[in-house]
Amino acid sequence: MVVEKGDRLILLTNDDGLYAPGLRALLEVMEEFGKVILISTVEGMSGMSQALTVKTPLRVKLLEETGSRKVYACNGTPTDSIKLAVNQLADKKPDWVVSGINHGSNASVSVLYSGTMAAALEGCLYGIPSVGFSLSSFSKTADFSPSKKFIRIIMMHLVNESLPDGICLNVNIPALPEDQIRGIRVCRQARGNWKEEFEKRRDPMGKTYYWLTGMFNNHEPDATDTDEWNLSNGYVSVVPVSVDMTAYGYIDTLKEKFGK
């Protein structure tokens, strides 16, 4: 595949750290589309949601510069990284913000906790077409290469057409060999939550502490239009995600309660 790169500038981050294989796989694909600014923490920073660093200063270090990429290490959250790159590091407004490939699914309500998706939401708030990619596997030996084909297909659509203001994409990819992935499906976010979320332990001093853990509880396992269903049935799920969280369908009822 040959894409006209033009002067396309792509801002890339993730929340699994600078040397995560998912990030490296995504970097490879993005260099086919344009010049890349990659910015991330060295260590992973999972579950940071759209957290901001307000109490400590942020530091950035240019680690690598070639004709097609600049790689920065940053000590902030994925959202900080996007903010810093857009405001301080990029010579022009990036054309795309791309985040991932996350090591683990960000389907259903994980979109709310995910640093990877927060980076995409942050790009979206700047009016930049933004996509977060995740692989539905927490295995240490997860293979990110089958994802590349589908990332190319999705980004080709962005080459030809942009995204509406305030909407980014949450793309989750099943952890299957390429020829077993059945295609791409546009979905809605499945309803669900997490349960049995803590492991209670005692430290050597006899004091209690807790590890956050838990299992995902799908509230609608049979709904074929959800990201969870499609992902677990071999499809790449694409959910358009809105930065506007207003529950519009409930506004009129609330107005009856509280007055216009």
Add this chain to the structure above:
Amino acid sequence: MVVEKGDRLILLTNDDGLYAPGLRALLEVMEEFGKVILISTVEGMSGMSQALTVKTPLRVKLLEETGSRKVYACNGTPTDSIKLAVNQLADKKPDWVVSGINHGSNASVSVLYSGTMAAALEGCLYGIPSVGFSLSSFSKTADFSPSKKFIRIIMMHLVNESLPDGICLNVNIPALPEDQIRGIRVCRQARGNWKEEFEKRRDPMGKTYYWLTGMFNNHEPDATDTDEWNLSNGYVSVVPVSVDMTAYGYIDTLKEKFGK
């Protein structure tokens, strides 16, 4: 006002720390409605969004216990605090999750970054009616007492009627004397973003660092149905917030691109 408390259990948190005046004002009002479990970090933890603590253990300490309240210090984020309280500390499922009063507005896109609103979203994910309250002032001498009247009015509605599954309330209160607050308005989230977001400095070793800062940029200052407009025109804004971030209006267009 006398409310039938019954065995109502209210889970209360914030992101400004255990001794924040906004939290104490909210605690006072909540004890009129039922028994309260208050859980928060000792220090503030602003801008944490729905971040989770996955790399370090969580610790909790019971600081105070009376007939009407239990106060816990926790080292986690507001979201961790809600999870810990629901899973490990409460004897029964709380009837309400209430968060705030945040020191500063959480209107418009601040809902995405706010730890206070994340706690309400977390309560909502457990199927618990949840509300986040914020005062639109960053002043050190901000007066939280005029808020109390409006908090009572909003919670009285929850006494009589619940919230739909997956929807919580984002309530922002203008920093005005009680008799200058013009009433309660149900609104949508204003479109906006942050700009000029960094202050670049040099440390004593001559190295660059950045402080996150910035100004809110309202994209639709004249839209009278938004939280921003109502808040700056003297109204308490109530936005119903959905944990489902799917951009439903864009699903059909995306399906045309990627196939059904």
